[in-house]
Amino acid sequence: MKEGIRKRLVETALAIAFGAAGGVATYFAAQQPSDAVILAMELGSYYESSGRHIGTPYVDRLGKGQPLSVCNGVTGPEVAAGRTYSREDCKRLELARYIEAERLARAGLKHWDTYNVWVRVSLIDMVYNLGPSVLDGTTLVRLGNSGNLVGMCEQMPRWVHGTANGQSVVLPGLQDRRATTRELCVEWGRDGHFSAGLITEAQP
Structure with a gap:
């Protein structure tokens, strides 16, 4: 895993554990998104x-069907050509899709409740990125x-x-991206920095 994403995940996990996670957790407190x-x-x-596509939609030329996309990989009927999307618009659109990805993963994997948060993160990311076909x-x-x-995980x-x-x-x-989700799933999911919402082991 690249150091940049490792640092961001650990810092976010620490913020969650100590009640200092802003952004999504605060802005959408009414929806109570899970730690995962x-x-x-x-x-x-x-x-x-990494925030480069907040603003106007673009055509995702690497996506199936080359969909119109905005924010962090948001596609679909809510993405309109010529509209400008604010950071708050992006949070709203993304959060709804991540919550749905979590719901689908939970419904499809019968051992979901036994997984620690990093396994859940890896699976939510797979569904968000690839769609329910996964x-x-x-x-x-x-x-x-x-x-x-x-x-x-493999x-x-x-x-x-x-x-x-x-x-x-x-x-x-x-x-x-898949190398990162695999590492989260196999290594952090087994030994983990973060299990059942609590930091259990600080690894370098």
């Missing part, structure tokens, strides 16, 4: 754009539901293909 959602949003922000009868889900946590690096010029290609950005 807040951390997954930090992870997604790092890999999607949960649709895949080997990842089959292994997870059989109780094979490590086997499930499936993550397979999901690295995108569409460029109409062809399915391996995207380096997805390789980096």
